[in-house]
Amino acid sequence: MYNNWSTVYDNDPAGTTIKTLCPHLNDARRFAPYVSFWLSQSLTGHGQFGQFLYRFGFSDDQTCQCGHDIQSVHHLRFDCPLTGRLRYHYSLAISSCVNIIDRTKMESAN
């Protein structure tokens, strides 16, 4: 059953945002117990992100406030200089988690 589910995950054209954050099914499954309003927006890309707002006609501009041409979840999570401080504090918090449950909770809150 897992292999079928993994094949569907890999080949489904939907879910492009979650696949940039969680390339493999197991990467995504670890968040299941901790799904929240904010986590759902981040994993799906359906939230207050320039790329989403532009795509669905809620905004005529998808640029990031830092000047990057597309404000995507991936950009905010990994590249945006405006979220650099958050990434730094997040990495410090993650490094202090000694067990996998606490670490997964921290990662799901990201």
Ligand SMILES: [Zn+2]
């Ligand atoms: Zn940016």
